[in-house]
Amino acid sequence: MPRNPNGASSIYKGSDGYWHGRVTVGVKDDGKPDRRHVQAATQAAVTKKVRQLERERDSGTVRKTGQRWTAEKWLTHWVETIAAPSVRETTMVGYRAAVYKHLIPGIGAHRLDRLEPEHLEKLYAKMIRSGSAPATAHQTHRTVKTALNVALRRGHLMRNVAQLAKAPRIEEQEIEPFTVEEAQRILTVAAGQRNGVRFALALALGLRKGEALGLKWRRIDLDKGLLRTPRQLQRHRWQHGCDNPHACGARLHKIEPCPKECKRHQLACPPPCPRDCTRHASKCPQRHGGGLKEVDVKSRAGRRAVGIPAPLLEALKQHKKAQEKERETAAQLWEEGDWVFAQPNGRPIDPRADHDAWKALLKEANVRDARLHDARHTAATMLLVLGVPTRAVMEVMGWSQMAMTTRYQHLAPELISGIAEQVAGLLWKAE
DSSP states (O other): OOOOOTTOOEEEEOTTSOEEEEEEEEEOTTSSEEEEEEEESSHHHHHHHHHHHHHHHHHTOOOOSSOOOBHHHHHHHIIIIIITTTSOHHHHHHHHIIIIIIIHHHHTTSBGGGOOHHHHHHHHHHHHHTTOOHHHHHHHHHHHHHHHHHHHHTTSOSSOHHHHSOOOOOOOOOOOOOOHHHHHHHHHHHTTSTTTHHHHHHHHHOOOHHHHHTOBGGGEETTTTEEEOSEEEEEEOOBOOSSOHHHHTGGGOOOSOOOTTOOSOSSSOOOOOOTTOOOOGGGOTTOBSOEEEEEEOSSGGGSOEEEOOHHHHHHHHHHHHHHHHHHHHHGGGOOOOOBSSBOTTSOBOOHHHHHHHHHHHHHHTTOOOOOTHHHHHHHHHHHHHTTOOHHHHHHHHTOSSTTHHHHHOOOOHHHHHHHHHHHHHHHTSOO
16 A cells, blocks of 8 residues: 555554544644644544544644643633733723633633533623623623634634624613703803813813813813813722732721611622632732823824814813912922813822712702713714714714714704604695
């Protein structure tokens, strides 16, 4: 029998009684042939395995050699080594919560290449039964899909099972923009408050919280009535710098759940800390990486120049004069940062304090409770009512995709009434 050419697959029966097959699927990193081995009890079974390997080789989907990743090892490697250096700190907070709180405890023991869609679907169902919000399960789904996409591109997987798994259904939160009357009441009260013009920016121009708090005077042209938003202010979480994060925060660990009639927490009471809790890094003597930081806006579309309406421009000029008086009063205590909205000592406004100021403003203006981000929805809706072209609305709001218009723009009562009048004029023209 002639000898098979180099690189050809081979099938033979070994001295151990099993049938063996060897298939060359490529070249290893060191330049040697990558020849895979399979075995089975019968010739037919090993032939089937050999043909499967050959099909994977020819289609370019054969798994790379090397360690067999478990889901836990890959997710940890992905989130800390691949994702951490390339995404924003706020994004990492969500990634780490999904990986360490849900994915690793739920599917971490599975071999990565043996993970099935059903494993993920069972995890999502268990999360919801345990009290997690559907949105949390959906965020976990998006995270694992992103992590497995990287594994797929690197040849560690033949398919991304997260793309096959059914993601939890979440109800889209209905956003109700402020009416013109509500917006006017907010503006009236804000005009008499310190830094009140900050909320006027949200209502009139749709600036995000980080964009407004990150504004600096050098980015506002008070003569031409333009402002630029290339940067934003964000609060980053502190990281432990000590050798034993669990022991470092021991005195702050919550051991028992809150009593039923808890009056300490205004919202939902936080759960007890896990046994291996490593949180409370803000109290670590060697803490690092946290605090208020100025960062780039999220996308290129977010770097925009926006025209300032005349009344708002005048309010900014008056705000600057008031801030100059505060600078004189603070004297050497003033910390120069060029912030448009600052504390009495010149330091930037903390997002938490900004949130509290917004809630107090709504209460004083006798306006329903709403998120600060709803002011941004209101700005988009007003542009829609005014008939501004969609492309121009995208520019003002800093959207990068046309699909964002369907999420942010809601028909205001004024626009709905206008449509009704047009229909009446068309159908009942004779009357």
